[in-house]
Amino acid sequence: MPKQGSAMKKRTVRGSTSGRPIMALLDLLGRRWSLRIVWELRDDRALTSRALRSACDEASPTVLQARLSELREAGLVELVAGDGYRLTGLGKELFEYFLPLHRFAERWSKSL
Amino acid sequence: MPKQGSAMKKRTVRGSTSGRPIMALLDLLGRRWSLRIVWELRDDRALTSRALRSACDEASPTVLQARLSELREAGLVELVAGDGYRLTGLGKELFEYFLPLHRFAERWSKSL
DNA sequence: TCCTCTTGCTACAATAAACGTAGCAATACG
DNA sequence: CGTATTGCTACGTTTATTGTAGCAAGAGGA
Numbered sequence: 001m002p003k004q005g006s007a008m009k010k011r012t013v014r015g016s017t018s019g020r021p022i023m024a025l026l027d028l029l030g031r032r033w034s035l036r037i038v039w040e041l042r043d044d045r046a047l048t049s050r051a052l053r054s055a056c057d058e059a060s061p062t063v064l065q066a067r068l069s070e071l072r073e074a075g076l077v078e079l080v081a082g083d084g085y086r087l088t089g090l091g092k093e094l095f096e097y098f099l100p101l102h103r104f105a106e107r108w109s110k111s112l
Numbered sequence: 113m114p115k116q117g118s119a120m121k122k123r124t125v126r127g128s129t130s131g132r133p134i135m136a137l138l139d140l141l142g143r144r145w146s147l148r149i150v151w152e153l154r155d156d157r158a159l160t161s162r163a164l165r166s167a168c169d170e171a172s173p174t175v176l177q178a179r180l181s182e183l184r185e186a187g188l189v190e191l192v193a194g195d196g197y198r199l200t201g202l203g204k205e206l207f208e209y210f211l212p213l214h215r216f217a218e219r220w221s222k223s224l
Numbered sequence: 225t226c227c228t229c230t231t232g233c234t235a236c237a238a239t240a241a242a243c244g245t246a247g248c249a250a251t252a253c254g
Numbered sequence: 255c256g257t258a259t260t261g262c263t264a265c266g267t268t269t270a271t272t273g274t275a276g277c278a279a280g281a282g283g284a
Binding site for chain 2: 021022023024025026027029030031032033034035036039074075076090093094096097100101102104105106107108109111112
């Protein structure tokens with residue numbers, strides 16, 4: 001049994017056992033910084049862990065690493081040696097659904 | 113100054129002051145149960161607070177009320193007397209972007 | 225080699241968020 | 255009056271996130 005650091009616990013995605021993938025996905029994306037990370041890696045951007053941290057308002061590296069581990073395990077993000085973190089094919093596909101969300105956000109903020 | 117119960121603190125959406133609506137939206141939706149709530153209220157469904165709680169795996173009413181307050185303040189959810197919680201026009205519009213996400217989740221789970 | 229820099233990643237104590245149980249006030253029945 | 259349901263909150267415990275610091279490994283350069 002491998003030793004577990006504080007950042008590599010709780011790998012299970014809530015709802016992943018229910019046979020309802022959407023629940024697992026909503027849970028994964030509903031964790032702090034998940035959506036933001038995918039957003040920051042848009043347009044084939046490759047960011048190092050520290051560049052990503054800067055992009056995410058200097059969020060704590062502890063959570064970021066946790067989210068990155070989860071996203072990598074989920075096959076949405078990958079770490080390319082000498083390059084940085086980037087979206088996988090599946091991750092890019094997921095991001096496609098964020099574009100209209102961006103436009104929606106503009107309209108939404110005006111309606112407040 | 114009105115009294116504040118434990119469930120009505122922290123109304124500020126992170127990033128809402130940055131002038132980047134997408135950040136505020138990602139933050140709001142990135143809180144636990146936010147995405148799920150919108151999901152459960154899909155298809156013009158109206159759910160009472162307790163029905164919604166059942167739909168959300170009996171999540172704690174404390175968070176659910178907090179999320180509902182935030183989503184209502186954001187104009188995405190409304191409470192119709194004698195009917196229950198439901199998506200507003202804006203909320204329904206937001207949900208439209210979740211439909212492809214549903215199909216994506218199916219493919220995603222198979223790729224794991 | 226040694227020094228310096230950057231990388232990905234982790235420890236750890238403190239704070240904030242979420243959980244679970246219980247229950248209140250208001251409303252609507254009978 | 256009882257009873258049941260509604261939206262919502264109190265509160266003590268557990269879990270997640272934060273912030274600061276730093277480690278080990280790798281890539282140069284001197």
